[in-house]
């Protein structure tokens with residue numbers, strides 16, 4: 001299958017497969033505060049990921065680009081939404097645009113529509129420094145996301161089979177680029193071991209990309225003859241992954257993503273240790289089913305809800321959320337006990 005065809009297949013399957021809704025947030029409960037000593041007006045949504053300053057913790061995570069008209073249009077619409085709501089937007093993997101210069105317009109449109117906004121480039125860990133520089137220049141990007149997607153590649157019939165040397169390639173990219181690098185998963189999560197390795201080479205921001213949302217094992221299995229269905233349930237739920245990342249590297253910026261469905265999920269992710277939250281599948285669905293205006297409205301509503309939730313919890317700033325009392329139950333509690341995290 002050509003890369004271009006695969007791009008549109010991913011979008012189609014992501015919309016069809018949907019999200020499992022088992023990202024672990026259902027096992028996180030806030031302890032209600034009757035005296036929060038806070039007003040909605042006092043709440044400040046601005047946050048930081050490493051040296052990047054964001055006006056709110058929500059961003060549009062990497063989805064598409066490459067191929068032709070369909071991805072161009074989706075990226076154009078997502079870029080308009082990002083501009084109107086003043087949130088960052090990441091594009092999908094740019095390898096296709098690097099290998100086929102005629103496809104670069106499908107990525108560049110994100111910068112054209114959103115001249116002054118925060119745009120993030122995206123490549124896999126197989127990329128060279130030269131390729132990373134082309135990807136960043138293509139978008140005049142403010143940061144580069146490097147995705148780790150072993151399970152997706154293994155499940156993909158035509159995917160990579162060799163994952164050796166990724167850590168040292170990431171290190172080389174970090175040392176040779178002059179913009180921040182965010183290392184991300186794509187829906188299988190990161191545990192303490194992964195985050196420790198990333199921190200050891202100087203990574204300053206990770207997006208845990210946890211299990212419970214868009215499921216690339218299921219999506220790729222749709223395209224296989226003999227199913228690797230054991231990968232369908234593989235991965236670390238997002239809520240747990242945020243806690244693991246924070247435990248492993250308390251001083252790097254953590255982004256929560258993977259199955260984030262609501263403002264409540266975002267606030268839970270932030271209180272577990274994340275500084276921002278990315279959404280991909282749910283935003284794509286709203287955009288495709290209901291259009292640009294509905295997605296803009298949804299994001300603005302979510303920002304308002306974040307203010308209400310933070311007021312209820314007495315958190316005036318995003319960082320204050322990490323101090324709010326919460327209770328972790330069920331499987332998540334069991335997992336954390338087994339992993340020695342309390």
Ligand code: FNR
Nearest residue numbers: 014061062063092093147186213214258259280281
């Ligand atoms: C993605 N995602 C993704 N990630 C990445 O780093 N590079 C990519 O090219 C893509 N492509 C892509 C296509 C489509 C159609 C979707 C829905 C997603 C993964 C995405 O950024 C995110 O990590 C996961 O989708 C989990 O988040 P959600 O969808 O559960 O919010």
